[in-house]
Amino acid sequence: MRRREFIEVIGGAAAAWPLAVRARQPEPGRVRRIGVLMWQSTDDPDAPGRISAFEKGLQERGWIIGTNVQIEYRWGAGDLDRFRKYAEELVALAPDVIIATAGSIVGAFQQASRTVPIVFVMTIDPVGSGFVASLARPASNATGFTAWEFSLGGKWLELLKKIAPAVTRVAVFRDPAVPAGSGGFAAVQTAASSLGVELTSIGVRDAAEIESGIAAFAPKPSDGLIVVGPPSSLAQHRDLIVALAAQYRLPAVYPAIYFVRGGGLISYGPDPTDQYRRAADYVDRILNGERPADLPVQAPTKYETGLNLKTAKALGLIVPQTLLATTDEVIE
DSSP states (O other): OOHHHHHHHHHHHHTOOOHHHHHOOOOTTOOEEEEEEESSOTTOTTHHHHHHHHHHHHHHTTOOBTTTEEEEEEEOTTOHHHHHHHHHHHHHTOOSEEEEOSHHHHHHHHHHOSSSOEEEEEESOTTTTTSOSOSSOOOSSEEEEESOOTTHHHHHHHHHHHHOTTOOEEEEEOOTTSHHHHHHHHHHHHHHHHHTOEEEEEOOSSHHHHHHHHHHHOOOTTEEEEOOSOHHHHHHTHHHHHHHHHHTTOOEEESSHHHHHTTOSEEEEEOHHHHHHHHHHHHHHHHTTOOGGGSOOBOOSOEEEEEEHHHHHHTTOOOOHHHHHTOSEEEO
16 A cells, blocks of 8 residues: 555544534624635745635635625735734734645744634644644644645655655755744655765755755765655745756655646655645534634645656656656646
8 A cells, every 4th residue: 555545544533523513504693704814925825725615615614705704815925024024014914824835834823812713724743843742632712734844855855856766965955944844854864864865954944045055065976855844935036946956966855745746856755735625624614612622633635646657758757657656746
């Protein structure tokens, strides 16, 4: 059984809430308010699908937008100052529940309020970041869905070696200021020792740091790249990262399939649209009286692999048939 299928089976069992909970109907005549702070900009091509999944999930549970529920959206465009500004703005609207779409947004909301219920998605290491006390019992005003486990660091390195076996030195993007950045890098280090790969780290705080980090790495033909870090930071600089990988001819592994659609080589990571769909269930439960403190934080249940054959050809790489057979989306 493949790892993705195993995670789906385990996660599916955790997500199978009692039918009695799902069957409860919203209170007649009362309009509830949901605040949503998206880390993307309004023109991000992946945002509509995520919003649609969330809103469809609400509708399946009896919530009709504009009738018994109102949704206030704000767009952070990957900017920390905007995250803080819009977090305060949404909290001031006294919402019944808030959706936070990145770890840095969870932090901004918890600075603004420790009482407004928060459901987060695609958030790395919520325990290490201090958002919740534990995954099983959050014991705070926040709960939700993690982005990925640290063990994926080894999976990314294995993928890189599978598609570019000659790689012996790898640069890893990370943000040391984020607790999850150190944990993710450590997981890659553990796998690197057994695969005979030397690692170095590159910061992702801004475009200048990314560019200078790649240049200082001084890529050689036997080098590769693993792109990992806060999802909002990576997505904000996705085009730059993909362009630099192409410029320096670096085989690169990414944590999200939108990098591959934009020209990146290969990706493996959780399906974010699925997390937005699942978030609707937690929002429904909170609107029906349950507390975030009592709702366990859940791991991803659906992972996806992406591969760009055009990029592989440009890099002179031969893609193994076994890899093609296990890839969910192939870009030609």
